[in-house]
Amino acid sequence: MTENINVNGITAGAGSSDSGSVTGSAEEQKTEKTEKTQSAEDIYVYDVPDDEPVADKDFYRDYTGELNSVKTTVPEANVVSAAAPKPTGKSGESAFAEENRTAYETQGAERGSLSYNSQTSPESDPNVKINRIYTINTVISMVTLCAVAAGFFTGYAYLKCLEQDLGLSKKRISELEDGQSPVTAETEEYIDAVSLLDEETISESAIEIPEAEVEIEKGKLLLYDSYVGYSWVPVISGVKPNTYKKENFHVDDNYRMEYVSDGDVSSYFGIDVSSYQGDIDWDAVRSDGVEFAILRIGLRGYGAEGNIKLDDKFFQNYENAHKAGIDLGVYFYSQAISVEEAEEEAKFVLEQLGGRALEYPVVFDWEPVDTVSGDDPPRTEDVMPGTLTLSAIAFCDTIRDAGYEAMIYTNKKMAYIKYDLRRLTDYPVWLALYSTELTYYYDFDMWQYGFGQINGIEGDVDLDIAMIR
Numbered sequence: 001m002t003e004n005i006n007v008n009g010i011t012a013g014a015g016s017s018d019s020g021s022v023t024g025s026a027e028e029q030k031t032e033k034t035e036k037t038q039s040a041e042d043i044y045v046y047d048v049p050d051d052e053p054v055a056d057k058d059f060y061r062d063y064t065g066e067l068n069s070v071k072t073t074v075p076e077a078n079v080v081s082a083a084a085p086k087p088t089g090k091s092g093e094s095a096f097a098e099e100n101r102t103a104y105e106t107q108g109a110e111r112g113s114l115s116y117n118s119q120t121s122p123e124s125d126p127n128v129k130i131n132r133i134y135t136i137n138t139v140i141s142m143v144t145l146c147a148v149a150a151g152f153f154t155g156y157a158y159l160k161c162l163e164q165d166l167g168l169s170k171k172r173i174s175e176l177e178d179g180q181s182p183v184t185a186e187t188e189e190y191i192d193a194v195s196l197l198d199e200e201t202i203s204e205s206a207i208e209i210p211e212a213e214v215e216i217e218k219g220k221l222l223l224y225d226s227y228v229g230y231s232w233v234p235v236i237s238g239v240k241p242n243t244y245k246k247e248n249f250h251v252d253d254n255y256r257m258e259y260v261s262d263g264d265v266s267s268y269f270g271i272d273v274s275s276y277q278g279d280i281d282w283d284a285v286r287s288d289g290v291e292f293a294i295l296r297i298g299l300r301g302y303g304a305e306g307n308i309k310l311d312d313k314f315f316q317n318y319e320n321a322h323k324a325g326i327d328l329g330v331y332f333y334s335q336a337i338s339v340e341e342a343e344e345e346a347k348f349v350l351e352q353l354g355g356r357a358l359e360y361p362v363v364f365d366w367e368p369v370d371t372v373s374g375d376d377p378p379r380t381e382d383v384m385p386g387t388l389t390l391s392a393i394a395f396c397d398t399i400r401d402a403g404y405e406a407m408i409y410t411n412k413k414m415a416y417i418k419y420d421l422r423r424l425t426d427y428p429v430w431l432a433l434y435s436t437e438l439t440y441y442y443d444f445d446m447w448q449y450g451f452g453q454i455n456g457i458e459g460d461v462d463l464d465i466a467m468i469r
């Protein structure tokens with residue numbers, strides 16, 4: 001059942017630069033212009049947190065090139081006027097050379113310090129300076145290309161490592177399926193492989209499988225999740241599959257489900273309620289065909305405090321429902337993060353029951369919580385599968401020791417990948433699967449299949465079917 005509980009309470013450098021004049025010699029200004037290059041590590045940024053699944057690993061290119069601009073300086077004497085373009089042809093070239101030589105001689109005569117020489121000084125020759133610029137740009141380009149190549153080689157090596165890891169994971173799953181690496185009660189190896197997609201067996205036809213079918217292939221179950229899509233989950237040995245025939249489940253026009261075997265109805269119709277349903281007319285509920293009800297007796301908040309609270313309507317519902325002739329069970333909405341907290345919850349339930357009679361079990365209802373953006377994460381966010389399984393056992397054993405029957409509430413996803421069902425075979429299961437088609441593989445004793453209208457209750461209420469053994 002979905003609890004609408006508020007997460008905060010319990011209800012079910014910027015740098016600065018100095019500007020100024022530029023002084024110093026040309027050589028000093030020249031040294032300030034540095035060439036910026038980037039290494040392979042600068043070009044490629046790998047964003048691969050250690051705690052993400054192998055399939056989610058990726059690398060991203062984050063590169064920006066930056067080159068210092070270079071302004072060339074050509075002696076004014078060598079500038080050819082646009083009004084007098086450079087002559088072409090061999091004769092033209094000779095004339096241009098002669099004109100240029102004459103200019104140099106004229107300047108030398110005037111200054112007394114410059115004479116024409118066919119091999120001019122490198123510092124004064126503009127062609128030499130331009131060649132230097134080309135050389136610098138070429139070196140920068142080569143360094144950049146080498147860095148990019150190094151990055152590609154690094155990325156290729158990284159992808160090869162991912163491929164190897166994926167191959168090892170597939171091999172491990174294959175060994176589990178073939179019995180070469182048996183799963184025992186002391187290990188939880190099968191949990192590690194739960195979210196790994198088997199690319200060799202999932203095809204387009206598999207993705208189009210109707211939800212009504214339970215797809216089993218080579219010891220694996222096909223699980224669909226709205227966040228990750230389809231995944232193969234290993235079938236757990238030692239856990240009994242259900243033997244119900246899908247065609248025996250029937251739903252009438254009022255959305256009431258029953259199980260008919262050999263012409264006889266072998267199920268009970270019921271509901272589960274809490275204080276959210278307000279005041280209930282239990283006589284009207286019974287007259288509408290409800291045979292049993294599971295009442296919420298209390299809850300633990302999923303805020304930081306994790307306080308335990310009694311359901312405001314429990315005692316009222318218990319008395320009036322029993323008077324109307326409806327069989328009852330109770331559930332506790334748990335947010336336990338340890339075995340000790342689960343035991344504390346069970347003791348709270350027993351204290352509130354005070355020996356009151358129950359026809360149906362006391363249910364351990366632990367559910368993951370989705371928080372609204374901006375809210376603090378729930379206290380149960382990091383509860384491990386082993387801890388949750390042991391907590392369920394502690395709760396149920398405490399209830400049984402007091403003389404009541406105990407039960408575990410779970411949905412399909414939690415049963416497949418969160419609980420270790422091998423350790424829970426001694427307890428009946430209340431399955432939450434909002435569908436009239438059975439798509440759960442393992443055995444169960446009660447099924448919360450949807451919600452609807454019941455006389456005597458304002459608004460929708462959860463609908464259930466209990467199987468007769």
